[in-house]
Amino acid sequence: MKNNLKYKLICFDLDGTIIDxxxxxxxxxxxxxxxxxVRRxxxxxxxxxxxxxxxxxxEHDLELWREVGATRSKMLDATKGLILMPGALETLNELKRLKEKAKKEGNFFKLAIISGSLNIALEKVLPNYKDYFDDVYINHLIFDGKDGENLVGIKTTAFDxxxxxxxxxxxxxRENIPLGECVFIGDHDNDIHVAEIAGLSxxxxxxxxxxxxxxxxxxEKKDLREILKYIL
Ligand SMILES: [Mg+2]
Incomplete structure (x- = not known):
């Protein structure tokens, strides 16, 4: 069956794009x-x-955080002001619906995150992010100790x-998708290179x-639903 979706892969930045x-x-x-x-x-x-x-x-940033006694609780507390971008949940639900529909019709449609953000920020705003995204490229903080409170390291993304x-x-x-059928949505300087190669930026x-x-x-309008008319 023919895939009637114009784009097969939609990639999002996180900070300032999905996370407000x-x-x-x-x-x-x-x-x-x-x-x-000064040092940061x-x-x-x-x-x-x-x-x-x-x-x-x-690693240097982690060292700065450890110096001021950063623990898992304190870092989670620091993310409490983060919220989903207006319209983000509606947009992701619609894309998820289309993804499932495409699958039933023997087609496919993928969603991805390509971000220099941190896992704790994504987990704060969208705990069930795995229900939406097929690929998530992001930094992961590592906590350890018997209460899991000690900030011991970071698994950095190779893709910022x-x-x-x-x-x-x-x-x-991997998915055999032409670059021309990919969309990238982002908000800042670190998105320039990926925006240049995506079929639609x-x-x-x-x-x-x-x-x-x-x-x-x-x-211009700060409502992520605005992207839907361009990608569907
Ligand atoms: Mg950003």
């Missing part, structure tokens, strides 16, 4: 936990200047900033001038 009340969760956590402002700025600059890798940057594009390439190669709740310039569509 944060621009970057890392920054939100630093602010809530009160970590050293320096590490971010070192990453931009390519003096340290993404993984090293993440320019490498977000590699995550998209990995999915399309949507800048949503956009804070990046460059992303707005290269995106096929810019959505």
């Amino acid at each position: 009340e944060t621009i970057f969760i890392w920054q939100t956590l630093h602010d809530a936990l009160g970590s050293d402002k 700025k320096k590490y971010a600059q070192d990453f931009v200047d390519k003096k340290i890798t993404y993984r090293q940057w993440a 900033f320019e490498n977000k594009a590699d995550a998209l390439k990995e999915i399309v190669a 949507i800048a949503f709740n956009c804070k990046s001038e460059r992303l707005a310039q290269i995106a096929d569509i810019v959505i």
Whole structure:
């Protein structure tokens, strides 16, 4: 049976796209936990200047969080202001419905997250995210100790900033989907490279001038349902 959906893969950024009340969760956590402002700025600059890798940057940030006594409870508490983007749940439910419909008709349709956000942020706003997404590329904090409170490490994503594009390439190669049939929705500078290669790129709740310039569509209204008319 013919797949009458224009696009077979819809990829989302998280912070500022599906998750509201944060621009970057890392920054939100630093602010809530009160970590050293001078050093966090320096590490971010070192990453931009390519003096340290993404993984090293993440490790440095973890060190800053541990210094101020970050525990699992304190970090979860720091995510309490995060909410789903207006219209996100309705949008995801509609896409999930279409995914199930396509499956029944012998077709397929995939949903993915390609993000530099943290698992605790996604779990806060959408605990059942696995019901929606086929692929989730994200950073995972690791807690340990007998009460699971100690922040002991992080499993970093290999797919943030320019490498977000590699995550998209990995999915399309595995699923045999042309890049032209992929959609990417994001809000910031770290979404530029992946937006450049996706068949349809949507800048949503956009804070990046460059992303707005290269995106096929810019959505001004802060309601994620606005994307549906372009992708269905
Ligand atoms: Mg974002």
